[in-house]
Amino acid sequence: MRVIATAGHVDHGKTALLRALTGMETDRLPEERRRGMTIDLGYAWTTLPGGETAAFVDVPGHERFLTTMLAGVGPAPAALLTVAADGGWARQTEEHLAVLDALDVRYGVLAVTRADLADPAPAVAQAREHLAGTSLADVDIVETSAVTGYGMGTLRDTCARMVARVPAPDPGRPARLWVDRVFTVPGAGTVVTGTLGSGSISVGDELRIASTGRTLRVRSMQCLKATVSGAAAVSRVALNLRGSACSSVRRGQALIGPEGWTVTGELDVRLTRLVERLPKELVFHLGSAAIPVRARHLGPDTARLGLAHPIAVHQGERGVIRAPGNRKIIIGAVVLDVLPPPLDRRGAAAARGVALADVPDIPEPALEVERLGAVTRSRLLATGVLPPGSEPALDAVTVGDWLVHTRQWDTWRTRLCQVTDEWAREHPLAPGISRETAVRELALPDPGLLDALVGEAGLVHDATGVHRAGARPAFPQAVERAMRSVRDRLTETPFGAPSVDELLSLGLTERHVAAAARNGLLLRLPGSVVLLPDAPQRARQRLSALSGPFTLSQARQALGTTRRVAVPLLELMDRTGLTRRIDATHRQCT
Numbered sequence: 001m002r003v004i005a006t007a008g009h010v011d012h013g014k015t016a017l018l019r020a021l022t023g024m025e026t027d028r029l030p031e032e033r034r035r036g037m038t039i040d041l042g043y044a045w046t047t048l049p050g051g052e053t054a055a056f057v058d059v060p061g062h063e064r065f066l067t068t069m070l071a072g073v074g075p076a077p078a079a080l081l082t083v084a085a086d087g088g089w090a091r092q093t094e095e096h097l098a099v100l101d102a103l104d105v106r107y108g109v110l111a112v113t114r115a116d117l118a119d120p121a122p123a124v125a126q127a128r129e130h131l132a133g134t135s136l137a138d139v140d141i142v143e144t145s146a147v148t149g150y151g152m153g154t155l156r157d158t159c160a161r162m163v164a165r166v167p168a169p170d171p172g173r174p175a176r177l178w179v180d181r182v183f184t185v186p187g188a189g190t191v192v193t194g195t196l197g198s199g200s201i202s203v204g205d206e207l208r209i210a211s212t213g214r215t216l217r218v219r220s221m222q223c224l225k226a227t228v229s230g231a232a233a234v235s236r237v238a239l240n241l242r243g244s245a246c247s248s249v250r251r252g253q254a255l256i257g258p259e260g261w262t263v264t265g266e267l268d269v270r271l272t273r274l275v276e277r278l279p280k281e282l283v284f285h286l287g288s289a290a291i292p293v294r295a296r297h298l299g300p301d302t303a304r305l306g307l308a309h310p311i312a313v314h315q316g317e318r319g320v321i322r323a324p325g326n327r328k329i330i331i332g333a334v335v336l337d338v339l340p341p342p343l344d345r346r347g348a349a350a351a352r353g354v355a356l357a358d359v360p361d362i363p364e365p366a367l368e369v370e371r372l373g374a375v376t377r378s379r380l381l382a383t384g385v386l387p388p389g390s391e392p393a394l395d396a397v398t399v400g401d402w403l404v405h406t407r408q409w410d411t412w413r414t415r416l417c418q419v420t421d422e423w424a425r426e427h428p429l430a431p432g433i434s435r436e437t438a439v440r441e442l443a444l445p446d447p448g449l450l451d452a453l454v455g456e457a458g459l460v461h462d463a464t465g466v467h468r469a470g471a472r473p474a475f476p477q478a479v480e481r482a483m484r485s486v487r488d489r490l491t492e493t494p495f496g497a498p499s500v501d502e503l504l505s506l507g508l509t510e511r512h513v514a515a516a517a518r519n520g521l522l523l524r525l526p527g528s529v530v531l532l533p534d535a536p537q538r539a540r541q542r543l544s545a546l547s548g549p550f551t552l553s554q555a556r557q558a559l560g561t562t563r564r565v566a567v568p569l570l571e572l573m574d575r576t577g578l579t580r581r582i583d584a585t586h587r588q589c590t
Contacts, residue, residue, distance in 0.1 A: 001045075001223070001235045002163035003075070003195055005057040007100060008082035009090035013113035013146060015042070017082060018056050020146035021156065022046040043193075043236060045224050048160040055224065055236040056080065057195070075178045075195035075287045077166050077234060078107040080159070081136065085143070086118035089126040095330065101134040102272060102320045102332030107166045108139045109158050116145040169233040172388040174260025175199030175207070176312060177237065178287035179253050189219070190246035192255070193238045194288065199257060201237065202230035210254040210263050210312035214245035252289040254312045261312040262382045267305045268340040268356055271321070272332030274301055279323045284333065286311060286319035295321070296343075299353025304340065305333070313338050314384025315363045334361045338383050365392045373408035374445055376401045399452045402445075412442050412449075413457045420459060420466055428474035429515035432465025464518045473515040482506035483516060490532045495539065495561035495569070497529045525568035539569060540578045540589055549586040 006014045019025060024044035042058035057076055079100050083093055100108070110127055112120040120143040131137050140158045144151035181193040201207070205218045220240040223231045231237045241249070249255075256263075267284075284293045284305055292308040305321075315335050323329035336359045343349050360367065363385040369375055378401055380386035396403040404412075419441045424431035439447045454461045460469050475483060485506060486498060498506075503513065510528075517524040523531045542558050543550060550558070556566040570587065573579040579587045 001053045001055055002078065002166060003055050003057065003234045003236060004078045004080050004159070004163070005076035006059055006080050006082065007093075007096035009084070009087065009092040009096075012082050012084040012087055012090070012093070014080075014082050015058055016146040017080075017111055017113055017144065017155075018042075018044045018058055020144075020149065020152055021159075022056065045236070046156075048163065049157055050160050050164070052160060052163055053224070054159060054163060057236075075197040075234075077105070077197075078163060079105050079109075079136070081108055081110045081139075082113050083110065083123050083127050084114045084117075085112050085120040085123045086114050088123050089130055094130065097130060097134060097136070098330040099320055100136060102318075102330055104135050104272075104318050104332065106135045107162055108136050109155070109162050110136070110139050110141045111151075111155055112141060112143045114145060114147075115143045115150055116148045169198065170387060171200065171232055173198045173233070174388070175201050175205075175233075175255075175257040176210075176261065176287075177201065177207070177239070177255040178289070179249060179255060180251050180288045182249050182251060185240070188240050190241045190249060191238055192241060192249055193236070194255075196231055196233050196235045196237050197287065198233050199260075200230060200232040201239070201257075206258060207241075207255040208258065209245060209249060210256050210261065211309045212245070212248060213263070214243075214248060216241045216243040216245050216249070216255070252287075252291075254287060254289065256312045260381060260388070262314070262338045262379075262384075263310045263312050264338045265307045265310040266340055267307070267313065267333075267335055268298065268337040268352070269303055269305055269319075269321075269333040270336055270356070270359075270361060271301050271303060272334065275329065275331060278303065278321075279329065281324065282329075283322050283324060284319055285322060286313060286317065293321070296349065297353075298349050299357060302336070302353050302356045303333075304343065304349070304352070315368075316361065316384060336361075339379070365390075366394050369394055369396050369403050370405050370407070372405075374402060374404040374449075377403060397452075399449055402449060404449070409453075409456075412444070413453055415442055416450075416453050416457050416459065416466070420457075420468065424467060424471060429511060430464070430518060431471040431473065432462070432467040432518070434465045435461070438466050473519050473521075475512065475515075478507055479512050482508050483512075483521065486522070486530065487532065490530075490535075493560070494532060494535055495559045495565055497531055497561070497565045500528045503530065525565075525572060527564055527568055529565050529568050531565070531569070535569065536573050536576065536578055539573060543579070544589045549582045549588040551585050551587075555587070 008014050022044040043055065045053060045055040048054050083089060112123045124141055127141060142151050142155045142158050144155050176198045177194045177196045179192045179194045183191055185191050201218060203218050203221055207216050207218065218239050219242045221228055222238040223235055278295045282293050282295055284291045284307065289311055291311065294306040296304045298304055313335055315338055317335045319333050321331045321333045336356055343352060365380060365386050368380065368385045381388060394403060395406050397406060397409045416438065419438060420433055423433040435450060439450055444450060454466055459466055513522060513524055513530055516522040520533055523533045523535055539559055543555055546554060546558055552566060555570060556563060559566060570579060574581060577590055580590050581587050
């Protein structure tokens with residue numbers, strides 16, 4: 001199926017033309033028929049030569065209904081623009097062309113209608129003049145009359161050739177349906193219609209309302225009034241929904257699949273034409289949505305949009321910025337970043353404008369990884385930068401879900417070596433920098449990246465922190481002598497732990513003992529008990545010689561030590577599995 005939106009001035013024959021093309025009446029409201037003017041969106045379809053089905057979205061041409069017109073045109077990839085032979089190029093024709101050009105719609109046909117009422121040649125000449133320089137400059141022009149049938153066969157053939165050129169959507173893209181009608185069917189419940197512009201939807205699927213996050217389930221669905229089990233983009237579909245959120249569905253909302261979209265309330269965009277000053281009251285149109293926004297210039301052609309409510313959007317999508325009541329301000333907006341950084345310091349806006357100057361309109365994964373430095377594959381998928389299933393060539397290091405540009409990776413690796421060496425110089429008793437401090441100093445977005453960096457930098461990460469291989473505490477000479485004295489004493493009497501006063505008399509402070517323990521030179525137990533690191537193994541050898549389970553008192557006697565030492569030592573041996581409690585008073589070696 002191909003979806004084509006109509007465009008053109010009010011009363012220039014759009015609806016009559018579709019009636020002649022499809023045999024269907026798109027004006028469904030009594031007021032529309034009474035006034036002879038399209039007020040809301042209408043739909044009709046037909047099979048074109050070659051077998052392709054074309055679904056037409058008939059939009060109102062009156063200036064008061066421009067928002068409704070944008071809701072119909074937004075999700076459609078192609079347009080049927082009309083100009084009446086007896087009316088010529090008109091104000092709303094120009095405005096609708098401005099919308100199509102802002103959306104960069106490049107596939108279309110211009111039908112000069114009512115050729116039975118006036119010579120179409122002047123209208124054709126006017127159209128060529130106005131189309132020049134726009135996205136529709138090269139479209140075919142067909143002279144028609146819905147009354148006599150003149151040119152209708154040619155129009156059908158021309159539409160068939162046009163839709164054949166429209167690129168087929170990627171079936172792997174995530175689902176998004178722009179809602180343009182919501183109504184209730186007795187016995188069925190809530191039904192929404194809209195253009196499925198991306199992905200596919202099947203009966204039973206769970207969908208989210210993008211702006212609220214509430215979920216719904218597809219009970220049944222139709223495509224062009226035929227019941228189907230599923231549909232793929234681009235299609236006109238009607239969904240019968242169930243769920244507590246049904247009452248909150250409105251035109252302009254997007255129904256999206258569970259994954260693959262970024263829902264955001266801020267966008268950085270490139271404007272398709274320069275405006276010296278943007279009005280305060282603006283509306284951003286994307287798909288069928290019309291969202292009040294506040295715009296802030298970043299650069300000559302870039303701006304930050306603050307949305308009144310969040311939308312599901314991908315980078316590279318194109319919307320329209322419009323000032324209500326001001327026909328001159330209809331500007332295309334290409335989405336450059338859906339997760340922009342905060343502008344929370346002086347000069348941040350100008351710096352952001354400079355950073356965005358080289359960002360392409362169509363996102364390229366390799367450039368996006370380079371621009372961000374480090375980004376998750378999940379984010380690239382959710383922002384639409386990385387098509388599902390694609391594996392583009394990237395100048396990046398892969399760590400789990402992270403893609404880190406090689407330049408950023410080299411910068412982090414070099415910086416890690418620097419901060420590690422600086423820490424060792426400033427903290428000679430604890431030359432290993434903690435994991436948390438290293439992550440903070442490098443401003444890593446994920447602590448998990450540190451482990452891979454440590455290995456590539458030739459560093460060591462252990463219980464003492466990150467350090468150079470072989471790094472040990474650098475004790476003053478007097479402390480080294482005292483440490484040797486303590487170790488010598490403990491070698492002779494392994495469980496004769498010196499007291500705190502004895503350690504202080506040797507010049508060993510708590511800080512010195514802690515540094516020695518971190519680096520495996522001493523074992524520090526609760527109660528300021530200091531032993532050699534192999535004390536638990538030595539204790540097990542002695543205790544294994546006891547016959548049967550032993551008490552704390554028997555263990556103390558076998559080790560030749562005090563209760564102050566025996567209690568924390570045995571508790572450590574329990575935790576490490578060298579001993580096992582039998583009951584409240586007895587243990588045995590394992």
